[in-house]
Amino acid sequence: MKDNNSKLIIGVLIGAIAAATISVLISSEKGQKVVEDIKEAAGKAEKDLRKAYDQFEKKLVKGKEYATDLEKKAGKYIKQRMH
Numbered sequence: 001m002k003d004n005n006s007k008l009i010i011g012v013l014i015g016a017i018a019a020a021t022i023s024v025l026i027s028s029e030k031g032q033k034v035v036e037d038i039k040e041a042a043g044k045a046e047k048d049l050r051k052a053y054d055q056f057e058k059k060l061v062k063g064k065e066y067a068t069d070l071e072k073k074a075g076k077y078i079k080q081r082m083h
Contacts, residue, residue, distance in 0.1 A: 025031035 025034060
């Protein structure tokens with residue numbers, strides 16, 4: 001029981017420290033600059049990720065078309081060989 005209480009107290013302290021840090025970060029001028037930089041970096045990361053996803057999706061569609069075409073050609077080839 002004592003061990004659980006210690007864990008609870010440590011958790012509450014860590015949460016309080018995190019909240020205080022975020023509060024200082026948001027309220028100070030330098031902190032606001034950091035937050036703005038983080039937002040900008042996150043926006044760029046999102047844009048880059050969307051671009052990469054779109055490229056991947058196009059390649060996936062192209063690969064599916066290639067596989068479908070290959071399947072058709074293989075079917076025709078097999079039919080020719082059987083007759």
